[in-house]
Amino acid sequence: MVAFAKVAALLDQRRTGYSLPQAFYNDPEVFAFDLEHIFRRTWLLVGFECELPTPGARLALTVGKSPIVIVRGRDDVIRGFHNSCRHRGAELCAEGHGKGSRIVCPYHQWTFDLDGRLIHAGRMPADFDKAQHGLGAIHVETAGGCIYACLAEEAPDFEAFRREAGPMLEACNIKNAKVAATVTLVEKGNWKLVMENARECYHCAIGHPELAVTFPVLTKRHFEAGDDPRLLAFNARMEAAGLPIGPAEGEWWQAARFPLNAGMTSMTMDGEPAVKKLLIEKEGGDVGSLRWTSEIHSFAHATADMVFYFSSMPTDVNETVVTGKWLVHKDAVEGQDYAVDQLIELWDITNRQDRDLVETNQRGVNSVGYKPGRYSDEAESLVQRFVDWYCHEARNVVTGENRPFV
Amino acid sequence: MVAFAKVAALLDQRRTGYSLPQAFYNDPEVFAFDLEHIFRRTWLLVGFECELPTPGARLALTVGKSPIVIVRGRDDVIRGFHNSCRHRGAELCAEGHGKGSRIVCPYHQWTFDLDGRLIHAGRMPADFDKAQHGLGAIHVETAGGCIYACLAEEAPDFEAFRREAGPMLEACNIKNAKVAATVTLVEKGNWKLVMENARECYHCAIGHPELAVTFPVLTKRHFEAGDDPRLLAFNARMEAAGLPIGPAEGEWWQAARFPLNAGMTSMTMDGEPAVKKLLIEKEGGDVGSLRWTSEIHSFAHATADMVFYFSSMPTDVNETVVTGKWLVHKDAVEGQDYAVDQLIELWDITNRQDRDLVETNQRGVNSVGYKPGRYSDEAESLVQRFVDWYCHEARNVVTGENRPFV
Amino acid sequence: MVAFAKVAALLDQRRTGYSLPQAFYNDPEVFAFDLEHIFRRTWLLVGFECELPTPGARLALTVGKSPIVIVRGRDDVIRGFHNSCRHRGAELCAEGHGKGSRIVCPYHQWTFDLDGRLIHAGRMPADFDKAQHGLGAIHVETAGGCIYACLAEEAPDFEAFRREAGPMLEACNIKNAKVAATVTLVEKGNWKLVMENARECYHCAIGHPELAVTFPVLTKRHFEAGDDPRLLAFNARMEAAGLPIGPAEGEWWQAARFPLNAGMTSMTMDGEPAVKKLLIEKEGGDVGSLRWTSEIHSFAHATADMVFYFSSMPTDVNETVVTGKWLVHKDAVEGQDYAVDQLIELWDITNRQDRDLVETNQRGVNSVGYKPGRYSDEAESLVQRFVDWYCHEARNVVTGENRPFV
């Protein structure tokens, strides 16, 4: 409640079109507010269906300080649960991938079915009501091979995303992928600075010389083609090939297919595909990239040969963990169809450059001399959308309203 | 005062028979409350008389953030002091064991007698009153070779413990022991989760396969014999040999002698004594174990060959330092009568398993989806006693009352 | 505001002549208050003119959590700025020394002139007002080759320092020096404990046996000569040589020249100069030392052969970074005129001894049994001045007054 008053006052101070007041980036109470309220209000891209290939497969991860687990049921339905035992709260499934016909707590072996029901608890009295001790469910939806989760009581709308972005994702064949590599970075910066960094390419021309080889770093918003004949031709070619380009966006998401720089077919060091076995065989794999985002924490790029997934999760007021995953066709053979080093090289370099920029940003934002500065409308429109979205949600929380973000 | 209101509200929320509301396990304000108030209200088992063999011997340790020092005086009386110089507060004695005829501050050499009186302070004016700058005393009591300390203004009753548990401890011959090994573990978990773990064996059958060889892991509360003929025979044999079995308990302590698993005479990997020279020679050392506890932080086991001591001390809201000490007969010779590796192996493995369980517990308890769950009356009666005791003491603090815990 | 009430209550509790109430040394809210208010009120010795030899040279450092940068302009004027970009706040200049004709942000390359004006910002709209996005200036003054900065809106008086201490510093020839070595120590202690340690030699006789060889460790306040014939002769000789001895002091500073122990001409292990090429050639370099201080964070000693500079900067409630710099004549050649090992040996040993004392002090001050103790009037007069000054400034902050400290 103290935090609500503080956040409300900060929202009043905030000036549209300008970076946020300092406390949004470095105040522990605002951070606690973010974890408790903002991260619970929205959909998170937590993984991919191919990561849970068979009944009993599970994927555990931590959202802020909250461990969750995603599980494929015997009925093939993918569900999500708070990864916290209903006995004394132990984390049930260790972070990462696992498998098992039941969920057995490592502490006292209380045993839950894959649908969350408590089915065994040793040494409990006769009057113990198992039905009162099932796992807490979280919202889970899937679309185009992607798994989304939401920790809210009532989740925001998912249907618009499924309807509009679903076909764009389906075209990427993610259901037939596998995770080929995962890299985790710890960044000494507030999660909002990580996401502002991830939402603009204003810094790319100088900050990411390697990325600039393939990625159109001077692009605006959703890679608008304008009257560029090359871009217009790309768009027409994609539509003809049945690869919807969008752009589409909703309250908490965005998706658009766009062409890479001339002559480039993948986001690698040289623009050549890093994988021989393609996920998208249409047009010989010359299909640009589909970028899609969850406003609060993630973006992903699907080229013909791979999917690169970026997810940031706050761990402290000025610490954020970034997880990168690279997916390739499930039948691609390591060492034969692809080499992991080559597969990850470009985005790994890029993520480390961004980490350094985020940390530089945080150090300067901590200054008693920090003042919010004006964003570039051209180069930072999606940063502005992010901070507008955040401030809108934060206002909803402190007023108890539920106004949609438009 | 803010913390008092918060703790009072949390106590109101708490449901008897269930694990505690989340904030008791992970809120920094509740933790500060625990350190400031709860750890000062009760008796702590801080060491053993044999650790201070001669006048001037001292043992320094830290309770929460408060360094204390236990000192044997020239009159052989064991006293305790805040280990904080009365000049500018420097820690007087470095953590661990030491010796000296005076306590000399390492900063400006103010010098205190072993009874705490300031006896020298250089370059101070003539009107400086040394009597106003003696060391702050803490309560110290001994029983059966154990040293107990309390940081409260007024300490709770010690006489019941001395009267009832004293003879049980005397029978263990701890006065003739020595510390043969010490191991320290840092656990990323709140101290209450460490103590809940230490108060039940619900997790032992699966969690401690090595311990389960010798320890009766399905035992209840104080190892009640019920109508088990083996246990009843053990109890009769111990009484006949003059080894009181209890069980006995008071507000802040418990003590009971119990038999190990059939054929086992020590808590080691194979159940054989780890030390040739025994502390208890009665019955050829086939005397089970005496377990005794201080509710807030410690337990210990005395078998015929050794004493194992476990003490947990909070260092941060989710960090606790566990100190294990192994004591053997003072005349036992290392390399001849015992090997340290063998001596410590079982409890060291067990403590590390418990650390992992505690850390798993803490991660899950941090979840926004954590809900207090029901304890097992059979397997977790002492966990319930611990949380009931804690809540009772916390209520006393916030109401300013001093009701006894019954 | 919560902090203001807390600080006011603590100031009321404080007893003159005694060490401070505990919370001043270990409370996170008091620490935040110190960083936000106390460190902004006063002059800091941030470096030396010789560190910025040419236009465009810069020196970046962090005051608390606030990065600042000192820059020599094309007009040779030395200026200071908040080292935080006016776009999204990134740290502009990496900590340490740098050089460049413009200040270019590493994030999106906004470019500032050496006087702080924004002169280039890419992709910003036509209506963007660069004049509104210049760097935030901080106060900078120089005297005798030293650079002082103040982060307050209105800086306290500097003229008295320039007038009284300036000539004492000029005599030390610091303008013709260079930095020969820098050592950084992280100390687990509150900045006030670091400064109390730095303001007395009560601990030196025992705590610094190496320093005691050359430094008069039993000295009082400003090395008062009293009727000691050796000291009176030294004073007379210095005056005759045109080396003013002071002592002089103002609200936030002190300066005094004093003789080293008999036969010693530098603060080195053996009292011999560590540098062949002297900064002060008068009297063959037999000129004792000039000690000058900034009350809140620094002291420095200028002997004939070198300047030793000590600056402490708080990084957390119980963490302080100490930076030591050793300056020698700019024409002294390493390996020929001096060896770095020898140059730094005495103060490096001394600083590490002090770090251990500070950490010992902090551990003891954290005790629930800590009580403020009486300072020695003779040996700790400057410690008393420091805490009096701090309390005076803190009172000014919480009352909103601006009373001078006398």
Ligand code: FES
């Ligand atoms: S905490 Fe899961 S079974 Fe006990």
Ligand code: FES
């Ligand atoms: S702090 Fe102990 S003598 Fe000064």
Ligand code: FES
């Ligand atoms: S933060 Fe400096 S140019 Fe963007």
Ligand SMILES: [Fe+3]
């Ligand atoms: Fe980037």
Ligand SMILES: [Fe+3]
């Ligand atoms: Fe255990």
Ligand SMILES: [Fe+3]
């Ligand atoms: Fe010192």
